[in-house]
Amino acid sequence: MTYVPISPNERDAMLKTIGVKKVADLFEAVPARHRFPDLDLPPALTEMEAAAELADIAAGNESVRGDLISFLGAGAYNHYIPSVVNHVLSRGEFYTAYTPYQPEISQGTLQGIFEYQSLMTALTGMEVSNASHYDGATAVAEAVNLAWAQFRGKRTKVVISPTVHPHYRGVIRTYTQGMDLELAGDDSNADLEAGPESLESLIDENTALVIVQYPDFFGRVYDFTQLIQTAHAKGALVCVAANPTALALFKTPGEMGADIVVGEGQPLGIPLWYGGPYLGFFTTRKQYVHKMAGRLVGETVDNRGQRAYVLTLTAREQHIKRERATSNICTNQGLLALGAAVYLSVLGKTGFRQVAEICYHNAHYAAEQLSKIEGYGLCFPEPFFHEFVLCCPKPAAEVNAHLLEHGILGGYDLGQDYPALKNHLLIAVTEMNSREEIDALAEALSEEHHD
Amino acid sequence: MTDVSTTGQKNAVPPLNANVKIVEPTIFDLSSPGRKGVTFPDPDVPRAKMPQSLLRKDLPLPELAEVDVVRHYMHLSKFNYSVDGGFYPLGSCTMKYNPKIDEDTCRLPGFLHTHPLQPIETVQGNLALMYTLQEWLKEISGFAAVTLQPAAGAHGEFTGVLIMRAWHKSRGDHKRVKMLIPDSAHGTNPASSGMIGLQIVTIPSDARGNVDLKVLKEQCDDTVVGIMVTNPNTLGMFDENIEQVVKIVHDCGGLVYGDGANLNALLGIVRPGDLGIDVMHFNLHKTFAVPHGGGGPGSGPVGVAAHLADFLPEPLVGILEEGDDETPPLFGFVTPAKTIGRMKSFHGQFGGGLVRAFTYIAMHGPDGLREISEYAVLNANYLLARLRGTYHVPFDRICMHEFVAEGQFEGSDVRALDIAKRLMDYDFHPPTNYFPLIVHEALMIEPTETENKDTLDRFADALIKIAEEAKSQPDLLHSAPHTTPFGRMDEVKAARELVLCCWLPENYDVNA
Numbered sequence: 001m002t003y004v005p006i007s008p009n010e011r012d013a014m015l016k017t018i019g020v021k022k023v024a025d026l027f028e029a030v031p032a033r034h035r036f037p038d039l040d041l042p043p044a045l046t047e048m049e050a051a052a053e054l055a056d057i058a059a060g061n062e063s064v065r066g067d068l069i070s071f072l073g074a075g076a077y078n079h080y081i082p083s084v085v086n087h088v089l090s091r092g093e094f095y096t097a098y099t100p101y102q103p104e105i106s107q108g109t110l111q112g113i114f115e116y117q118s119l120m121t122a123l124t125g126m127e128v129s130n131a132s133h134y135d136g137a138t139a140v141a142e143a144v145n146l147a148w149a150q151f152r153g154k155r156t157k158v159v160i161s162p163t164v165h166p167h168y169r170g171v172i173r174t175y176t177q178g179m180d181l182e183l184a185g186d187d188s189n190a191d192l193e194a195g196p197e198s199l200e201s202l203i204d205e206n207t208a209l210v211i212v213q214y215p216d217f218f219g220r221v222y223d224f225t226q227l228i229q230t231a232h233a234k235g236a237l238v239c240v241a242a243n244p245t246a247l248a249l250f251k252t253p254g255e256m257g258a259d260i261v262v263g264e265g266q267p268l269g270i271p272l273w274y275g276g277p278y279l280g281f282f283t284t285r286k287q288y289v290h291k292m293a294g295r296l297v298g299e300t301v302d303n304r305g306q307r308a309y310v311l312t313l314t315a316r317e318q319h320i321k322r323e324r325a326t327s328n329i330c331t332n333q334g335l336l337a338l339g340a341a342v343y344l345s346v347l348g349k350t351g352f353r354q355v356a357e358i359c360y361h362n363a364h365y366a367a368e369q370l371s372k373i374e375g376y377g378l379c380f381p382e383p384f385f386h387e388f389v390l391c392c393p394k395p396a397a398e399v400n401a402h403l404l405e406h407g408i409l410g411g412y413d414l415g416q417d418y419p420a421l422k423n424h425l426l427i428a429v430t431e432m433n434s435r436e437e438i439d440a441l442a443e444a445l446s447e448e449h450h451d
Numbered sequence: 452m453t454d455v456s457t458t459g460q461k462n463a464v465p466p467l468n469a470n471v472k473i474v475e476p477t478i479f480d481l482s483s484p485g486r487k488g489v490t491f492p493d494p495d496v497p498r499a500k501m502p503q504s505l506l507r508k509d510l511p512l513p514e515l516a517e518v519d520v521v522r523h524y525m526h527l528s529k530f531n532y533s534v535d536g537g538f539y540p541l542g543s544c545t546m547k548y549n550p551k552i553d554e555d556t557c558r559l560p561g562f563l564h565t566h567p568l569q570p571i572e573t574v575q576g577n578l579a580l581m582y583t584l585q586e587w588l589k590e591i592s593g594f595a596a597v598t599l600q601p602a603a604g605a606h607g608e609f610t611g612v613l614i615m616r617a618w619h620k621s622r623g624d625h626k627r628v629k630m631l632i633p634d635s636a637h638g639t640n641p642a643s644s645g646m647i648g649l650q651i652v653t654i655p656s657d658a659r660g661n662v663d664l665k666v667l668k669e670q671c672d673d674t675v676v677g678i679m680v681t682n683p684n685t686l687g688m689f690d691e692n693i694e695q696v697v698k699i700v701h702d703c704g705g706l707v708y709g710d711g712a713n714l715n716a717l718l719g720i721v722r723p724g725d726l727g728i729d730v731m732h733f734n735l736h737k738t739f740a741v742p743h744g745g746g747g748p749g750s751g752p753v754g755v756a757a758h759l760a761d762f763l764p765e766p767l768v769g770i771l772e773e774g775d776d777e778t779p780p781l782f783g784f785v786t787p788a789k790t791i792g793r794m795k796s797f798h799g800q801f802g803g804g805l806v807r808a809f810t811y812i813a814m815h816g817p818d819g820l821r822e823i824s825e826y827a828v829l830n831a832n833y834l835l836a837r838l839r840g841t842y843h844v845p846f847d848r849i850c851m852h853e854f855v856a857e858g859q860f861e862g863s864d865v866r867a868l869d870i871a872k873r874l875m876d877y878d879f880h881p882p883t884n885y886f887p888l889i890v891h892e893a894l895m896i897e898p899t900e901t902e903n904k905d906t907l908d909r910f911a912d913a914l915i916k917i918a919e920e921a922k923s924q925p926d927l928l929h930s931a932p933h934t935t936p937f938g939r940m941d942e943v944k945a946a947r948e949l950v951l952c953c954w955l956p957e958n959y960d961v962n963a
Contacts, residue, residue, distance in 0.1 A: 002819045003548050003740075004826045005903040011826075014833040014904060023825045026832055026849055027720055029689040034725045036821070040590055044816030047552050054810055058561030060576025065564040068573065072566045075796060082489040084517060086558075092535030093528035096549050098880075099746040104935045105875055107474075108531035109745035112524070115478045118952035122511045128951045131746065134602035137796040145646075167796040174764070174792030178616065178647055221505055251507050264796070274577045275567030275797025277602070277748035277804060289949065295746065299953075300945035303930075303938040306472045312945040318605070319638035319886070323645030330639050331603035331736065334746030335803075345478045346488040346520045349512040354491045364499030383502040404570065412568055435495045 001046055064272065064409065069437045071366075073387050073428020074217070074412035075136065075165050076275065077245070077267045079355065080431060081343070085269045088342045095335055099295070103310045104302070110309035113334065114297045116341040123247045123344070124261040125254020126283035130294035132333040133280030136241060136264025137171040140164070140211060142282060142293045142327055143239040143260045144172055147209035148181070149291045149326060150237065155208035157182045159199055162190040163216035164241060166417040172211075188418045192218070193380060196227040207236040209260075214242045214253060218426065219363075219387030220380055221250055228257040244268050244281070244340075246385045248356035260284045269343025270336050279336040290316060293327030355431050359386035362438065363429035369442040370427070376445060379424060387428045389414065389421070396425045399445070406444040474936065475526045479953045482513035488520060511955055530936050531745070532880050538906050540834075542853045542883035542895025543637065543685055545715045545737035547827075550814070553740065553807040562806055567797035571771075571783045577801065578782035581768040584809050585752075588733060591812075591820065592711075593724025594754030596787075598763045599799040604712055606794065607732025607751030608643035608679070613791045614730055614755060614762040615677050615706045616647060621762075621789060624673075624704070631670055631678040631700070633662050635686055635887045640679040640710060649676060656889060660688035660846035662696050671699055677706035677729070683713045683851035685887040685895070687831065697727035706730065706759075714738045715899070716828055716851035719821025723754075730755045735800075739808035750804025761789040766798070826900035827852040830907060834898055837911035841918045845890055853897035855890045865921040867892035869928035873920070876934045877913040 006014075011023070020026060027035060045053060064070035064078050072078075089095060093108060100106030100113075113131045120129040133139040144158055158176075160169055160183055169186050176183070184202045191198065196212060203210055210231045215221045228238045239260040240253035245267045253261045265279030266272075284292055290313065298312035318325040344352060363386040371377045375393030392399045396413040403410035415422035429438065473480070515523075532539070539546035556562075565574050585597040601607035612630070619627045630644040633654045641651045652670050657663045662680065678700045683689045690696060697707050709723045709731035715738045717723070723731050735741045735750035743749070755763060766784035774780035784798075799805060815823065828851050835854045839847065842856040858867025871881030871894070883895040898907060920927055932938065 001814055002822050003550060003901050004822060005901065006826060006829075010904040011829065014829060018829075018832045018836045020832075020849075023829055026825075026828050027689075029691050029849065030721045031694055031726070034721045036720065037593075037722050037725065039719055039817035039820065041587060041817045041820070042813070044819045045813050047814065050810055050814045051552060051556065053813060054556040054806070055559060057576045057580050058556075058559035060579060061561040061565045062569075062573040063561050063564035064566055064569075065560060068569075070566060072568055074568055076567050078564070078566065080491070082517075084489070084520060088521070088524045088528075090554065091524075091528045093531040093533045095742045095744050096534035096536075097531045097745045098539065098541055098544055098546055098743045101883075102532070102871070102875070102881060103940045104872065104932050104937045105532035105880065106530070106745075107937050108527040108529065111475065111477070111527055111530070112745075114952070118477070118479060118954065119512065121952050122954065134606060134748075135796050137793075138602070138606075165796070167793060170793040171795060174613070174794060175646075177613065177791070221502070223505060247507070248510055249501075249507065250505050255507070271563045271802065272566050273563055273802030274565045274574065275799070275801050276795075277750075277800040277802065278796070286949070289951070296951060298945035298948075299950035300941045300948075301471055302940050304472070305470060306474050306937060308474075308937050308940055310940045310942055310945045312942070312949070312951075317638075318642035321642070322638050323641035323651045325638070325642040325645065328605040328609055328639050328642035328646055329603075330605045331743075331749035332747040333602075333744075334748075335742075335744030336748060338745065341478070342520065342524060345513055345515060345523075346517055347512075348482075348486070348488050348514045349510050350487050350514065351489050351491060352512060353510055358491055358494045360501065361494040361496050361499050365496035383505060400570070404573070409566065409569060409573075431491055438496070 001044060068407055068409050069440060070409040071411045071427045071429060071441060072409045074426055075167065075264060076272055077428060078272060078430055078432050079267050081269050081271060082346050084346045085339050085342045089335055089339050094338060100311060103308065107308060110297050112338045112341060114309045116337045117297060119341055119344045120281050120283050123244060124242065124283045125252025126261050127286040128289050129281065129283040130292055130296050132337040133282055133294060134333060135278045135280045137168040139262035139280030139282045140168045140239065140241050141171050141175040143262055144176060144209060145293060145327060146260065146288060146291045147237050151208045155206050156180060157184055157207045159184045159202045159207055159210045160186045161199055161212045162187050162192065163218055164211055164213045165217050168241060192418065196222050196224055199227060200230045203231050203234050203236055205234055207234055210236055210238045212240055214240050215246055215385045218380060218389045219384040221383045221385055223251065223256060225256045245356050245359060248352045249360060265340050268340035270339060277333060277336060279333045279340055291326060294329050294332060358431040359429065362433055363388060366427060366429045366438045369438060370445060373442065373446045386430060387426060390425045390427050392423045392425060395422050399425060403444055408441055408444055477953050478513050478523060479955050481515055481519055481523060482955055484514055486514045486516050488515055488517050537878055537880065538902060538910055539880040540882050540896050540898050541880060542897040543712055545897060545899055547740055547899035548901035549740050549742040550811065553810045556810045557802050557806040562802050575782055578768050580809055581805060582782050584805055585768060587812050588752055588754060591718060592731060592754045593722030595757035596760035596763055597752055597754045598767055599752045599805055600764050600794045601732065601751035601753055602795055602800055603747060603749035604732055604734045604751045605639040605643060607753045608639055609646055610753045610764055610794055611708050611730045611732060612643050612647055614759055615708065617762045617791050618759055619676060627674055627676045629675045631675060633680060634889050635684045636679060636681055637685065637710060637712060660684065660686040661690045661692050664692055664695060667696060667699055671703035673704055675703055675705040677708055679708040679710060681710035681713055683716050686846045686855050687850040687853040688846055689851050693726055712737060713852065716824050718824040719817060720824050724756060730759055735804050735808040740811045741804050741807045748800050748803050750800040761787045762791055763787045764792060764794045765790040823900050830898040830900060830902055834896060834907055834911055838914055841915050853895060855887065856894045857890060857892050858884065858894040859892040860921055863921050863925060865925050865928050867894050869931060870894065870917055873917050873928045873931035874913060875932035879910055879913060
């Protein structure tokens with residue numbers, strides 16, 4: 001079926017007004033030998049058939065709600081999403097609108113994004129936020145672009161902690177290929193037990209940006225104040241890629257002195273959705289706002305004296321500045337930014353802190369239970385947030401295969417990214433994991449040991 | 452250093468003028484200490500000790516009940532114009548109706564609650580869908596391979612230009628530094644090329660709105676990476692010389708990038724790959740009805756010809772083990788041999804983008820897809836026919852899915868902006884204005900295929916009426932809109948004062 005609302009009679013009347021005989025006459029500019037190809041696609045389904053077909057495809061998956069118990073995190077987390085979030089996002093007024101280029105009839109989106117910006121600065125302890133990037137990885141890559149622009153390409157080194165998410169590091173490598181930029185520290189064979197102080201020796205007068213993750217990829221929480229001071233002493237900027245849920249509990253990167261705080265906003269009410277769409281958040285200090293990429297909403301008044309909001313500083317953007325723009329970003333993750341704002345609003349100060357605390361307690365309970373099992377142990381010292389590295393007596397892949405037989409997604413096999421960590425599982429625990437589930441994981445692991 | 456999250460920033464906010472009317476308070480204005488929204492059960496595990504020195508002292512988020520939040524967003528939603536609410540003929544944005552069934556399919560629990568790093572054996576449904584969508588997009592566009600990873604159109608362009616450069620370099624050809632871009636291009640084209648440091652050379656359009664072949668030939672040499680063409684272009688014209696453009700660029704060793712933003716005119720009409728285009732992004736959020744979400748998320752898969760397939764970003768979805776009559780194939784991830792790398796985390800805009808687009812294509816089939824483009828082009832030509840006598844159309848021939856008129860009249864100081872704002876009083880979203888840059892006071896109109904004749908007639912009538920008003924009561928247009936909840940904005944104030952966020956009220960008891 002199609003969604004074309006024009007009857008054959010209406011079509012004929014329209015063709016007459018246009019002055020052509022048939023629809024095909026409208027396509028004479030298209031080279032004749034390639035015009036109207038036969039597409040080898042399955043025949044159209046009705047809505048009823050499509051609904052059944054898609055339900056069938058979805059049933060080919062095992063989900064982490066119902067089918068499997070999941071301890072997988074590594075950048076995407078299974079959190080409870082209050083019902084309100086989807087109800088708000090399902091309003092056609094929000095999800096079927098375009099980018100708010102006409103502010104008189106887009107105040108819903110504009111005020112929603114303004115509030116999102118406000119919530120993100122409150123969360124990160126920073127001064128300004130843009131209206132979003134594609135995801136955490138591309139937000140970090142845009143931080144590199146900001147630093148590159150800030151030093152006009154004269155500083156050619158970026159220091160990256162090896163405990164920044166491997167996908168984020170991968171995207172930075174993709175984005176910066178051909179840029180003559182040295183990525184120091186981006187080494188999966190580095191000493192992974194070392195804390196942030198190990199990066200200090202890499203920072204020099206040629207360093208544009210230092211990138212760390214908070215908590216790091218292994219879940220560890222460090223205070224970066226000292227590292228940031230060292231970087232600033234060399235004139236470099238510091239970007240912290242933060243988990244937003246952790247920011248409900250832990251000191252803000254803003255308080256530590258970070259220049260840019262970015263991250264993956266998926267934990268803020270966005271479903272796992274097999275990896276996307278998610279939400280890249282990007283916050284910084286006001287002094288860098290002109291170098292920041294992406295859309296930005298600012299407060300103003302309309303000609304009736306009403307408080308209102310508009311897209312502002314658009315002169316940074318591609319549609320005005322073209323090849324001299326700060327970035328080519330145009331479409332962003334607007335609806336999901338709105339979703340994150342709804343999530344933070346409806347949880348608020350109390351509920352959001354509660355989520356972070358439950359994650360913390362559940363993860364620590366899990367760590368304690370699992371490290372009691374013979375052959376298993378925590379690889380790194382505390383403190384950690386809701387994710388930790390479990391050393392296993394055999395390759396993590398084998399442990400996971402055993403757990404899957406028990407209906408458990410065991411954790412992320414770190415050997416995929418870090419050659420030294422073949423026997424290591426990254427375990428994530430959220431408010432969705434009950435004590436019962438954690439005990440089931442411990443039991444399955446002990447049983448495995450005795451197999 | 453003090454905690455800037457609570458104190459330092461507030462002082463930066465200029466106090467709001469007492470005369471300013473607040474139509475809807477912000478979520479921070481609405482906060483009241485001690486109010487609670489959604490709460491969670493107490494943990495059923497022992498409480499662990501927390502590292503006190505690492506904890507934050509205050510979390511300055513609003514405090515509201517659920518009903519406060521719902522009413523707030525309900526109020527905000529009413530300030531938005533949307534496709535569900537009315538006609539949205541925003542040129543080059545393809546604001547078509549977004550089928551409701553797509554909202555349901557993309558939220559099926561099997562899609563919604565699968566983790567991107569699950570073992571492939573547990574997500575064969577997702578992988579089968581992605582593989583099939585790759586195959587369908589290849590068939591629709593005539594390309595040899597497709598990546599679903601890019602998050603939006605501009606992200607797809609960036610992917611494409613990285614692939615083009617990587618291809619040249621893999622051949623030992625290191626001197627190519629120029630990207631040719633027609634003057635009618637979207638701003639993202641030069642910005643995408645600029646992101647990897649290429650020099651931009653602008654190619655003008657000729658009198659019929661085609662790429663100027665003479666200038667193109669002059670610019671084509673062995674320093675050209677390629678050309679980025681939008682076809683149909685942003686004037687809504689199918690380039691009558693597209694095959695020559697492709698040949699000229701290929702002859703100098705360059706590659707041809709196709710901006711797929713305007714693909715809604717070409718489904719079942721012509722396949723860009725058949726025209727010799729080497730690489731192109733799709734906008735699933737335009738052509739395949741993924742809703743725009745007030746600015747995103749989009750989804751920008753990229754298709755390439757066979758010689759570029761090895762350079763696609765990692766990972767692609769492939770068949771790891773062939774199936775037979777009894778067992779389905781095993782789908783999994785594969786890395787192209789000379790990949791440019793990863794463009795984002797995980798595998799693309801799966802739920803919101805790929806599932807919706809898959810549903811949409813499945814429901815249209817080959818004939819339905821062609822019908823989409825036929826009616827998109829019919830509707831645009833009908834509007835053009837109705838308006839041509841009233842508005843000057845500088846490039847006037849049969850258009851594709853959109854066309855560009857001039858929003859100005861001889862002897863009048865009414866501008867395109869005034870016409871756009873006045874259209875809001877007739878309950879229409881304005882067309883794109885001031886783009887493309889090569890038309891004075893441009894009004895770029897794209898009706899899409901999902902509008903009926905009555906709507907198109909009402910819109911044409913309104914534009915004709917506005918043209919009369921421009922002569923008889925120009926001030927009515929200068930001061931428009933009048934019937935919308937908000938009037939024209941003071942954009943200078945926004946840029947000068949840069950109030951970019953709000954906080955909890957000054958006297959807010961943070962310890963309550």
